[in-house]
Amino acid sequence: MLKTAAKQTSKEDADFALLKKMIKTKLGFNCEYYKDSHFRRRIDVRIRATGSKNFGEYVQILKEDSAECAALLETLTVNVTNFFRNSEVYDIVEKEVLPAVISSKGAGLNRSIKIWSAGCSIGVEAYSIAMLFHHILGNNIKRVNISITGTDIDKASLQQAQQGIYSEIEMKDVRPAFIEKYFWKEGNQYRVNDELKKMIRFKSHDMISGPKMTGFDIIFCRNVTIYFEKELQEKLYMNFYEGLNENGFFVMGKTETLIGPSKDLFKSYNAKERIYAK
Incomplete structure (x- = not known):
């Protein structure tokens, strides 16, 4: 037996x-x-x-x-997601993280800010960040060159991200004022306007075996590494650390934890919301 x-x-x-x-x-x-x-x-x-x-x-x-x-x-x-998922994280990003990055760039005309949404799925995180930048900067948005890169390995998700068309379920946490300002309603769907689209570039990239990406002021990688073995998590967290500019920020998922060498290198900015600084 x-x-x-x-x-x-x-x-x-x-x-x-x-x-x-x-x-x-x-x-x-x-x-x-x-x-x-x-x-x-x-x-x-x-x-x-x-x-x-x-x-x-x-x-x-x-x-x-x-x-x-x-x-x-x-x-x-498949990755079930929506705009401004875990709103408490976005509250800190809006009130503290983005203003800190904007301030660090000074007041010149040629300021550049680079953001990476790693494992971006259908693009809602990248567009959420773009909306917050617009909201914070207002008419000064044109004085700052903001570049948001969204990467994923799933071609269907990237295609939806590039189209920028979303259902009411995905829109459930978007502020009414943001819906009115940044979306066109088409039946039961919502289309992102071109003003946000031009801030973002979506591309296929494998964070495991693809080329390293560097020069970012903020890296978002949320609810992705929980599926990876610890050895790979350690490697990726170091890659993210090295991919950030000095004083840059790393935002991870609420159920994820830094492990390996990066744990001693990153400085905790907001431990509860899993936001770290280089």
């Missing part, structure tokens, strides 16, 4: 390893650094949806069905 159970576990592990390898080669999605528990939960969604009994059966479906490949990729990368 024990030998049979061990054999089943061994085969299941082998099939899971094969599935991860197939996901990497067939979908271009590197899952080696992610926690197995997270991947198993996401994959189980598709196993149940296809009526597969185990990883082995699901591997066969992936080999034969390109539509299922697309469905799996969407399940692996």
